[in-house]
Amino acid sequence: MDMAYFATGYSVNLPDWIGEELHGVPDIIPDRAERMALVHRLADRNWREGNGGPFAALVAESDTGRIVSVGVNVVLGSGISSAHAEVTALGTAQARVGSWDLGAEGLSPHELVVNWRPCVQCYGATMWSGVRTLIVAGSGPELEEISTFDEGPMVADWAEQFEARGIEVVQDVLRDEALAVFRAYRAAVDSGRVVVYNARSGDDAAE
Template sequence: MNQLPFFITIPLPDWLTERLAVPMHLHDDEARMRFVIELSRENIVCGTGGPFAAAVFRAADGMLVAAGVNSVLRLENAVLHAEVMALMFAQARLGSHTLRTGGGIHELVTSCEPCAMCLGATLWSGVARLVCGATREDAERAGFDEGPVFAASYAYLEQRSIAVVRGVLRAEAAAVLDHYRESGGVAYNG
């Protein structure tokens, strides 16, 4: 066994850093969802991770603050889901532990409804809105275990002033999950 690590480096895939080099403003849920679905598809095509992507946008003007793709297998770290990646990079960019500060209200757009871990991260992140594409059932059909997520989980987010929108471009987002499963992609839970 190796020595204890003293720091962890979490790089985005090269193709994604190139894609994010140009500032971007997307002004509606469908445009933002199309963007994260494209990222989820590209993550599979480039062999850099699972079929999930997420992005944080500033609500007022649609500015892309940060994006993330699933990096569990690439970086051998079970917590590096797309939502967690996007939230970490957004908080780093804004220099704050909460997305309720740093220049406005922020939204998390994710290609699939979050798993239990990512719902928790969403709650604590400070986003004011969560927009989802594919459903939990779509992810489970592809072999993923989403953990203990209940209707009450979403109700709790709403009670905490986090608006939730589900099913945006669901068919397109679910098609990426189906493609991943059909092409032999690894469902890496546990």
């Protein structure tokens, strides 16, 4: 077998404009609503820059509000379908602390802040990351109805499953602001200005 034929690795990087958006942002943001407001700002710029969908996330130390990492959806920018906001935020946080387990002994408890309930992929990624808290702007059907994204077959008791594993779930933090970002994105979709990537339904290709 000729190994020259196969890729032996890949990388996912955040867009350069992240540094511009974080310039002047304090290392510590003690208020959860303010942390969510930063997530919304990143999510809105992300789709406008063409990196991916209107999604962003950050990881913070729960006790202090210190920001450990941020992430945005870079599926279009990277060409990697798993490069969702939660995955990039969790991965860069784990790289920063030097552990795959954000709940490891000796580390401050960490939380993931994201602008909607995770999709089926990011549900597992969050559950196995070691975070002790998940903070979401919302969890209802509005995301899929507005954006046309397929978030996958999420279990009805998704929040209870987190709680059963010692992960606190906090919902409805700046929910209306999240929906405003999704509506702006949908208007761009309807005008043909952005690409909606999606899972296939049966034999039908995604938009």
